[in-house]
Amino acid sequence: MIAFKKQLAEILEKAVATSFEGASLTADELCEMFEYPPDSTMGDVAFPCFKLSRTLRCAPPMIASKLAAADFPEELCTACAQGPYLNFKISKKYLANVLCDEVLARGESYGSFDFGKDKTVVLDYSSPNTSKPFHIGHLGTTVIGHCLKLLHEFAGYKCIGINHLGDWGTQNGKQIVAFKRWGNKEEVEEKGCDGLVELYVKFHEEAENDPSLNDEARAEFKKMEQHDPENIALWKWFLDISLKEYNVTYDQLGITFDHYMGESFFSDKMDAQIQIMRDKNLLKLDDGASIVDLSEYNMPPCLILKRDGASLYPSRDISAAVYRKDNFNFDKCIYVTSAGQSLHFAQWFKVMELMGYDWTDQLVHVPYGTVSIGGEKLATRTGNVVLLKHLFAQAIEKVSAVIDEKNPDLANKAAVSEAVGVGAVVFHYLFNTRIKDISFVLEDALSFEGSTGPYVQYTYARTCSILEKAAAEGLSLAGELNITTDEEADVIKVLSRFPERVLAAIEDYEPSYIARYAIEVATAFNRFYHNCPILSADDENVKNTRVLITKAAGIVLKSALRLICMKAPEKI
Ligand code: ARG
Numbered sequence: 326m327i328a329f330k331k332q333l334a335e336i337l338e339k340a341v342a343t344s345f346e347g348a349s350l351t352a353d354e355l356c357e358m359f360e361y362p363p364d365s366t367m368g369d370v371a372f373p374c375f376k377l378s379r380t381l382r383c384a385p386p387m388i389a390s391k392l393a394a395a396d397f398p399e400e401l402c403t404a405c406a407q408g409p410y411l412n413f414k415i416s417k418k419y420l421a422n423v424l425c426d427e428v429l430a431r432g433e434s435y436g437s438f439d440f441g442k443d444k445t446v447v448l449d450y451s452s453p454n455t456s457k458p459f460h461i462g463h464l465g466t467t468v469i470g471h472c473l474k475l476l477h478e479f480a481g482y483k484c485i486g487i488n489h490l491g492d493w494g495t496q497n498g499k500q501i502v503a504f505k506r507w508g509n510k511e512e513v514e515e516k517g518c519d520g521l522v523e524l525y526v527k528f529h530e531e532a533e534n535d536p537s538l539n540d541e542a543r544a545e546f547k548k549m550e551q552h553d554p555e556n557i558a559l560w561k562w563f564l565d566i567s568l569k570e571y572n573v574t575y576d577q578l579g580i581t582f583d584h585y586m587g588e589s590f591f592s593d594k595m596d597a598q599i600q601i602m603r604d605k606n607l608l609k610l611d612d613g614a615s616i617v618d619l620s621e622y623n624m625p626p627c628l629i630l631k632r633d634g635a636s637l638y639p640s641r642d643i644s645a646a647v648y649r650k651d652n653f654n655f656d657k658c659i660y661v662t663s664a665g666q667s668l669h670f671a672q673w674f675k676v677m678e679l680m681g682y683d684w685t686d687q688l689v690h691v692p693y694g695t696v697s698i699g700g701e702k703l704a705t706r707t708g709n710v711v712l713l714k715h716l717f718a719q720a721i722e723k724v725s726a727v728i729d730e731k732n733p734d735l736a737n738k739a740a741v742s743e744a745v746g747v748g749a750v751v752f753h754y755l756f757n758t759r760i761k762d763i764s765f766v767l768e769d770a771l772s773f774e775g776s777t778g779p780y781v782q783y784t785y786a787r788t789c790s791i792l793e794k795a796a797a798e799g800l801s802l803a804g805e806l807n808i809t810t811d812e813e814a815d816v817i818k819v820l821s822r823f824p825e826r827v828l829a830a831i832e833d834y835e836p837s838y839i840a841r842y843a844i845e846v847a848t849a850f851n852r853f854y855h856n857c858p859i860l861s862a863d864d865e866n867v868k869n870t871r872v873l874i875t876k877a878a879g880i881v882l883k884s885a886l887r888l889i890c891m892k893a894p895e896k897i
Contacts, residue, residue, distance in 0.1 A: 420808055810856070820877055
């Protein structure tokens with residue numbers, strides 16, 4: 326619809342200049358003003374004239390009727406003034422062009438852009454704290470982060486995905502204390518991450534009665550910072566165990582990272598930054614710790630060094646940002662974390678600005694809301710967590726039971742169940758506006774009806790099966806296009822909005838736009854499918870047209886699913 330609006334805007338630009346003496350508005354300005362009418366019987370695109378009444382000193386209905394008289398080519402659209410609106414109906418000819426010259430001609434690259442060419446975006450996402458379980462709270466950063474990466478790649482950016490593991494902090498000291506006191510090598514080896522989490526939970530239970538354990542943990546971490554070989558060996562071993570488990574989940578999601586570069590990597594790279602803070606007189610001592618006072622900016626102080634000189638989360642983030650700028654020369658560095666960390670990011674972004682870095686406007690924090698299960702908040706310390714792997718396993722099992730019942734002969738049942746089960750969870754999550762809190766109900770996610778992942782995937786599989794039959798019939802798909810029904814036109818209109826949805830999703834860092842869009846496509850396609858016979862259409866051109874619409878819908882559904890980290894099985 327972007328090209329369509331641009332053409333309309335150019336005609337309107339001329340119409341404004343001729344109908345209103347002395348007035349000039351550029352096509353670009355006019356292009357920004359279009360809207361989509363809530364009810365498509367009114368038109369496909371609307372131009373609200375009240376936005377111009379001041380500039381043009383004229384009543385909106387008058388503007389609408391004057392502009393309606395302009396010369397809108399028939400093969401583009403028809404225009405009609407309705408009160409303060411100028412409504413446009415797209416011509417069938419134009420829709421046929423969209424179908425062939427845009428969607429079908431561009432195929433998988435339809436909806437992509439190249440404005441990111443020669444620019445680099447670094448994305449910092451997932452980044453779990455090792456030693457803690459990988460739970461449903463990490464779903465957000467993992468899938469929103471990866472989706473933003475895919476969206477930026479779709480716009481031509483070079484993207485670098487970094488897993489900034491939380492692998493360096495007192496929590497790792499706690500892990501070591503717990504292992505040294507109560508752990509056993511064979512058991513941890515056998516249980517993997519679960520064994521580590523058990524120890525972590527035990528630590529917190531024991532520390533309730535014996536707070537000195539916390540001092541012990543700090544001391545063990547301090548030893549890590551001083552390269553104590555025993556502790557470093559334990560730490561590395563724990564890290565390997567955690568990574569092995571994360572990778573199972575990342576594989577299920579189809580996610581890979583360009584770098585695993587966690588906080589430990591920066592533990593010894595802070596001196597230069599600390600020196601700059603000293604030189605600029607930013608550091609203050611507060612009860613032995615070094616802080617940057619941010620009261621002037623209405624924020625609590627940013628903690629840079631602990632009393633014992635150990636680094637802290639913000640100082641490691643500052644070093645990491647400088648490292649990334651030096652090594653990747655990014656145009657934008659995106660951090661995806663829960664909204665609970667918004668203050669942390671605002672603080673250290675400000676500190677970097679005060680340090681004199683002139684690229685801090687390229688640092689972007691993308692926050693998201695909390696996840697609860699059935700309304701219950703999650704807390705690692707008490708062991709009240711829903712692990713992602715368990716959630717995925719449950720979803721896969723349920724989908725697999727449905728497939729066993731409905732389509733027992735399906736090939737690749739295991740792979741399809743995984744794609745649909747995991748996809749259902751991802752879709753249900755991403756459908757939600759990023760910043761809103763979400764209460765997760767697995768049954769809702771797994772439904773094959775309503776706004777769900779399985780519904781979209783199933784619709785895609787439906788397009789594949791129609792195309793398979795068309796191929797078996799040996800349809801040539803050549804000849805004149807003949808769009809005869811509103812349902813057909815509606816599918817193409819929805820497809821024509823894909824590029825602008827991609828653009829908006831990138832601008833607002835909002836994967837939900839794509840998830841919602843996928844539902845729009847699936848809904849329009851299914852209405853078409855139920856009301857218009859496709860392969861049994863009598864007229865050869867009508868049949869071809871409908872098969873091509875099916876093909877185009879399939880292309881866009883597949884792209885949309887891919888962009889939100891979902892697989893698109895051809896048969897379900
Ligand atoms: N490890 C942190 C956590 O689990 C998230 C890290 C986000 N990235 C960053 N550069 N601070 O809360």
